[in-house]
Amino acid sequence: EDQVTQSPEALRLQEGESSSLNCSYTVSGLRGLFWYRQDPGKGPEFLFTLYSAGEEKEKERLKATLTKKESFLHITAPKPEDSATYLCAVPLEANQAGTALIFGKGTTLSVSS
Amino acid sequence: DARVTQTPRHKVTEMGQEVTMRCQPILGHNTVFWYRQTMMQGLELLAYFRNRAPLDDSGMPKDRFSAEMPDATLATLKIQPSEPRDSAVYFCASGLNRGIPTYEQYFGPGTRLTVT
Numbered sequence A: 001e002d003q004v005t006q007s008p009e010a011l012r013l014q015e016g017e018s019s020s021l022n023c024s025y026t027v028s029g030l031r032g033l034f035w036y037r038q039d040p041g042k043g044p045e046f047l048f049t050l051y052s053a054g055e056e057k058e059k060e061r062l063k064a065t066l067t068k069k070e071s072f073l074h075i076t077a078p079k080p081e082d083s084a085t086y087l088c089a090v091p092l093e094a095n096q097a098g099t100a101l102i103f104g105k106g107t108t109l110s111v112s113s
Numbered sequence B: 001d002a003r004v005t006q007t008p009r010h011k012v013t014e015m016g017q018e019v020t021m022r023c024q025p026i027l028g029h030n031t032v033f034w035y036r037q038t039m040m041q042g043l044e045l046l047a048y049f050r051n052r053a054p055l056d057d058s059g060m061p062k063d064r065f066s067a068e069m070p071d072a073t074l075a076t077l078k079i080q081p082s083e084p085r086d087s088a089v090y091f092c093a094s095g096l097n098r099g100i101p102t103y104e105q106y107f108g109p110g111t112r113l114t115v116t
Helices: none
Strands: A003-007 A010-014 A019-026 A033-038 A045-050 A056-059 A062-066 A070-075 A084-091 A101-103 A107-112 B005-007 B010-013 B019-024 B031-038 B042-050 B053-056 B065-071 B074-079 B088-095 B111-115
Touching: A003 A084, A003 A101, A010 A019, A019 A033, A019 A084, A033 A070, A045 A056, A045 A062, A070 A084, A101 B042, B005 B088, B010 B019, B019 B088, B019 B111, B031 B074, B042 B065, B042 B074, B074 B088
Parallel strands: A010 A107, B010 B111
Antiparallel strands: A003 A019, A019 A070, A033 A045, A033 A084, A056 A062, A062 A070, A084 A101, A084 A107, B005 B019, B019 B074, B031 B042, B031 B088, B042 B053, B065 B074, B088 B111
């Protein structure tokens, strides 16, 4: 059965203190990996899609990287507004477009000033 | 600004009552998903549709849950009868299947259901 595991469950950082979130997955073949951000009381907001091992994508202070079995979300010099829960997900079906996702339970990031 | 909308945003009901949640996907999107989020289980897929046809509803308790798309602009999720264990946030998401690997799904704000 496909599994998506995120660590740590919670992470507290000081403003400017860089760190990384991990997402590991056990699926039959690399099918891509997706990062979402979720603020309290809101739906998940799409951040990145990564399809190939070695691929990297950046958005402001966030950079996502992908290997064959895990992905990292690097946060450089975070600010309090980066506080949120970060979710990763993999497609339910292999080689299918527009398919449903299996989500990890998320890492809740708190950045204090 | 295209968004997925969901109604109601909050629902409190008593055990045994019927609950109907509605979702309006982003105009032009052909795939609609229903997820449920709890602290214990996280986000779980309940059902999804492509071009209004149900593709997978294996995540739903079929004896009490039903999902439909009466038309391209409306998806519904019904629970009858509701139970306290159904208390959760229910999210609808939509996406556009263009025949290439693109999985961007856009989530609505959710319906927070409390069954007492």
